[in-house]
Amino acid sequence: ETGVTQTPRHLVMGMTNKKSLKCEQHLGHNAMYWYKQSAKKPLELMFVYSLEERVENNSVPSRFSPECPNSSHLFLHLHTLQPEDSALYLCASSLRDTRSYNEQFFGPGTRLTVL
Amino acid sequence: GIQVEQSPPDLILQEGANSTLRCNFSDSVNNLQWFHQNPWGQLINLFYIPSGTKQNGRLSATTVATERYSLLYISSSQTTDSGVYFCAVADPQAAGNKLTFGGGTRVLVKP
Secondary structure, three states, X not given: OOOEEEEOOEEEEOOOOEEEEEXXXXXXXXXXXXXXXXXXOOOEEEXXXXXXXXXXXXXXXXXXXXXXXXXOEEEEEEXXXXXXXXXXXXXXXXXXXXXXXXXXXXXXXXXXXXX | OOOEEEEOOEEEEEOOOOEEEEEEEOOOOOEEEEEEEOOOOOEEEEEEOOOEEEEEOOEEEEEEHHHOXXXXXXXXXXXXXXXXXXXXXXXXXXXXXXXEEOOOEEEEEEO
């Protein structure tokens, strides 16, 4: 138990569905992240929310839409996904200030299958 | 961007054996983390080690930042050590303090 929870743990969806992944952290952190882990590819950052700043990987398609309503919650909204989007989606959190980096802690992940 | 390479890609050990995993990175980093990913996908934090040496039970890690590498040592390996070990670095030049991961070392410990 790392203090970061994710729901659902498993999700199967069709290409025309809309779904959302949820992440919640109980560590008092102020930065949250979405990572994607595909088969045969390294873990890759998708989005960061910290210090009221949003940073995104420019290669992430617009069918993925993040939302961070507060420092404890992070969502990833999914729509019209493709089969190649099937992957393990991992959420992480950390403390962050403008000058230093701190250890990131990961949730258990959501395993997504797109049919 | 920064490149992270891990070696070896695969490692098979007999229970009780010792091993060393290596992580090389291409540029200066302001942090480095080692993780163990279990079969269910959970990333478990092993070490937060931008430089120096740390030990936690049978595991230890050393980062030599000036030479751009880190080593993870597993001693007296157990079957529960099986899984994928990842090294990840934080690039001080990158926005958002993102972690860049290596490709991992897949470890199988046989009884």
